[in-house]
Amino acid sequence: MTEGDIFKDMGVIPVRRMNRSGRPSPHLSLSFDSHLFSIDTSRSPKGRRQPDAYLITHAHSDHYGKSAMLSADAIATMETARALRIRHERRYEGRTVSAGGSIQVDDLEVAAYSTGHTIGSVAFGWETDSGVRVLVTGDIKNYENLPRCDLLVTEANYGDPWDPACRFEDDIVGFGDAVESGATFGAYAFGKAQRAVSLIRALGCRETVGMDDKSLALTKELLPGYGPFTPMEENGSDLNVVSPWELSRVKSQRKYVLTGRSDLPFPQIRLSDHLDFKGLMRMVEKTSPDAALIYHPEGSRANMMAHHLRELGMASISVSEIKDFF
Known part of the structure; x- marks a missing residue:
């Protein structure tokens, strides 16, 4: 059969x-x-x-x-x-x-x-x-x-x-270390950005998070009560969650992409939604x-x-x- x-x-x-x-x-x-x-x-x-x-x-x-x-x-x-x-x-x-x-x-x-x-x-x-x-x-x-x-x-x-790339563990420790030191994270506007914000708050960080327009609109809608947020251009700290293609616009000493991909010009922190x-x-x-x-x-x-x-x-x-x- x-x-x-x-x-x-x-x-x-x-x-x-x-x-x-x-x-x-x-x-x-x-x-x-x-x-x-x-x-x-x-x-x-x-x-x-x-x-x-x-x-x-x-x-x-x-x-x-x-x-x-x-x-x-x-x-x-x-x-x-x-x-x-x-x-x-x-x-x-x-x-x-x-x-x-x-x-x-x-x-x-x-x-x-x-x-x-x-x-x-x-x-x-x-x-x-x-x-x-x-x-x-x-x-x-x-x-x-x-x-x-x-x-x-x-x-x-x-x-x-x-495929060895199909076996991994999320690097929550590395993400936490980056949050503590103040960093900007590149994350897709829907899904990954909200997960990053949830983890930032779960780690006890209450700083204002800067975000690009689309990420900000989605996060405010889907995660009410997880603020404070601000447009990335107005953020006074280094803590930002923005779309990967916005990373070059953010003035930050530490920039990471939350992904398992290796084709982006920034250091990666493994944080998968799969x-x-x-x-x-x-x-x-x-x-x-x-x-x-x-x-x-x-x-x-x-x-x-x-x-x-x-x-x-x-x-x-x-x-x-x-x-x-x-």
């Missing part, structure tokens, strides 16, 4: 949509019973089959909420909806669900589970008519809230077991699926993680191996 047969036996068929250039559109949809759920995708053009729901796991641009947020069938948490509105200056037209809560899609109850990747990021889970438990994680940092499932649809940002490979495997063990679909990002890491799971005896495919289109 092939991996494709396993999915058919479950009654959950992963499908993709072709765009006008003849290439697959981002990510995927799941067809089951009488439903079609699109997972972190752009909207379907008029004239194409429309999904019952666009599930937006979080507001990062590579999960295509900028497009899906304009549909009345979009589903996201209130925090994700607010982040999308600020990031893209558009009205969120869909419905919202709270992390730990659930929402009805026709006759189906869809639950939302916090994943710790960004403020408001969630996994979505539901049970099909035949009792198959489906779990779609999105990007994930904390798997403690996730339930057991039969079919796991998950990420592989650090899913390659043979599970590393070991964490992903622990997440798979906890959720205990019979089959897995690795859907993000498309490419070698998803392929390698799917291959690794097959070697462990689990039916698994990556998004690039999906053969059904609509």
Whole structure:
């Protein structure tokens, strides 16, 4: 029996949509019973089959909420909806669900589970008519809230077991030392910037944090009570959290980028919003699926993680191996 047969036996068929250039559109949809759920995708053009729901796991641009947020069938948490509105200056037209809560899609109850990747990021889970438990994680940092499932649809940002860069620990000690000495941190405006501010406050630092405009707007909206904040141009101290491309504008003796990347011209402090490979495997063990679909990002890491799971005896495919289109 092939991996494709396993999915058919479950009654959950992963499908993709072709765009006008003849290439697959981002990510995927799941067809089951009488439903079609699109997972972190752009909207379907008029004239194409429309999904019952666009599930937006979080507001990062590579999960295509900028497009899906304009549909009345979009589903996201209130925090994700607010982040999308600020990031893209558009009205969120869909419905919202709270992390730990659930929402009805026709006759189906869809639950939302916090994943710790960004403020408001969630996994979505539901049970099909035949009792198959489906779990779609999105990007994930904390798997403690996730339930057991039969079919796991998950990420592989650090899913390659043979790549040393996929095994790491966050450098919280190094980050704390830099905060204590007074430093400017380069962090993406949504997600990483809010995590940096949360850690700064958790370390007991109550200094004013300087931020660029977009980071400041998002942090004030999503972390009320975590101030004081100020625009970076008006900050009288060296403590700033700004987008990486704003680092050169900040007058500070100590500058760091909060990333695992090595292609930026500043020292790095490892502070990831993802599970590393070991964490992903622990997440798979906890959720205990019979089959897995690795859907993000498309490419070698998803392929390698799917291959690794097959070697462990689990039916698994990556998004690039999906053969059904609509």
